Amino acid sequence: MRRNGMAKLYGVGVGPGDPELMTLKAVRVIEECDIVAIPKSGQSINVAYTIAKGAIPDLDKKLVAELDMPMTRDRGKLEASHDAAAEQVKKWLDEGKNVAFLTLGDPTIYSTYAYVHNRVRDAGYETEILSGIPSFCAVSARLNDSLTEGEEALHIIPASYKGTEEALLMKGTKVLMKSGKSIGKLKEYIHSMENPPTVKMVERCGMEGERVFENIEAIDENASYFSVLIVRDKK
Structure with a gap:
């Protein structure tokens, strides 16, 4: 070694x-x-x-x-x-x-x-x-879906920092990491968008206490730090 x-x-x-x-x-x-x-x-x-x-x-x-x-x-x-x-x-x-x-x-x-x-x-x-498997790849697999297809772009966004709202307007799949206490604010903003995207989330993926949320309405605003949101443009 x-x-x-x-x-x-x-x-x-x-x-x-x-x-x-x-x-x-x-x-x-x-x-x-x-x-x-x-x-x-x-x-x-x-x-x-x-x-x-x-x-x-x-x-x-x-x-x-x-x-x-x-x-x-x-x-x-x-x-x-x-x-x-x-x-x-x-x-x-x-x-x-x-x-x-x-x-x-x-x-x-x-x-x-x-x-x-x-x-x-x-x-x-x-x-x-x-290298290790990134959390967002494991989350997408847990949701039984791909992250991107064809010409779709993939954006990795630290959601607890400034600029998240602007980033959500970008075309392609958005991965929101480090969401933490920002989940409630994110839900509110996404609901206010003119054409809201689809949102899914997995909390504690692969760990004890894992929870899967298939839509934005179901997402628990008090979910833990280990939560990743997958935001996709509606087709």
Whole structure:
């Protein structure tokens, strides 16, 4: 696992929730790494760790380390936490230990891991990203439907940030991620559109407590953070 004798940081996507959707490579790398790093965000249960343990029963026998990643938009606090996490990872790498940093879904899509990865990589250390199944692909499969067909465009939108209303006017399929407390506002806006699109949502896809909503009227405005909406133009 070392190139030129250097230890390596792996950003490992564990998929959306079902341990059976983890890749064989993800399982192998986690098993072979010296340290498994997981983001600590204040939640009592780390979801990425729970998913990985479902595929690797002996995971609790490895050295598992939490890296503080607060759920905040305070840029100063975020920068400080990312710097601290990267420094800790570099210390492990300097000790010759390979590190697997677990992340939900795919590490390249709105992942906290990217901030640590960039710092460690830019400091000259070996890094590698292992893709995982994105949540919106799993959600579309759970809905038994495709995301796009023919010339349709696909738009991935962080719904809790500014610009969502404008993004919903774009042609093609819209995936709304990080909806969180914005679900009620999204429902209200979509209802007000001149030609409202079709909307479906899956909460906690592949996890315990999964719920499927086949239309906008049924969507629970109090659904959890782990909710993905699929918005499609009516044909």
